Amino acid sequence: MSKSDNEGSFAVSTIGLTKDFEAMRAVNNVNLNIARGLFYGFLGPNGAGKSTTIKMLTGLMSPTAGRIEVLGIDFSENPVEVKRQIGVVPENLALFDRLTAFEYLNFVGRMYGLSREEVAKRATELLEFMELTNNPKKLIVDFSHGMKKKTALAAALIHSPRVLFLDEPFEGVDAIAAKTMKDVLQAMIGNGATIFLTSHVLDIVEKLCTDISIINRGTIVAQGSIEQLRAGVFADSDALAQASGKKLTLEEIFIEIVGGGREQPENLLSWLVE
Ligand SMILES: Nc1ncnc2c1ncn2[C@@H]1O[C@H](COP(=O)(O)OP(=O)(O)OP(=O)(O)O)[C@@H](O)[C@H]1O
């Protein structure tokens, strides 16, 4: 464990995290306190501010206002130390196209200061685990979308990060690859890492994540364990409360919290279904 890792602090903590794009506030006063070891889901509809938040938490974008601590380390004071401790798979995978996956993982591992031997061992194991060894000479530019996603995850894991940030990791990956990825992530949680993930695949989130924040139009609208969110939705809705005994899925909870009350005009798209 790093000297600057303040044991007992949160894995991720933000106070008043805010991002403005010109006249538009994309992330508004977000406060997070994510305990270590959690599998944390960060949910919200398209354009809610999830990717912008992840970019700020991982140093890919600077906040307009607010503070970020990762493992008790202040991001603005010690960005290099924070980056040493975290791994990230961003929304737009920034991979080096002209390398093979093995070369790329070696490059990333060496950047983190791992020895040549250690990095080769880890890269080989990660690529085997991700089933990316079929054609070792293939360049990343010629990879399929799912192969690129798996390569990006492997690269994010090579230095064994304590906190992992994943923006839509399951988007476009097949069921077998998704299962492989879920297994890796759960093994990391078993080892005490913390995972912060955005995903629209709510049944996967429901299986993996214990705790959740829902963001809508830049503002957090719900926070807590899935059970707490479920209880909150029941408390807020008479109709749902009457349907007692029914256990709402995360998807139903999400739609209730984010989409609740949205009514479509009667004739919308009527020409499509004439
Ligand atoms: N670089 C940028 N410049 C201007 N506006 C931006 C920029 N990046 C994001 N936005 C805006 O900020 C808002 C939040 O975008 P963001 O990408 O964080 O949403 P998201 O929750 O990740 O959505 P999705 O589920 O579609 O990935 C959107 O209105 C988006 O248009």
Ligand SMILES: [Mg+2]
């Ligand atoms: Mg996004």
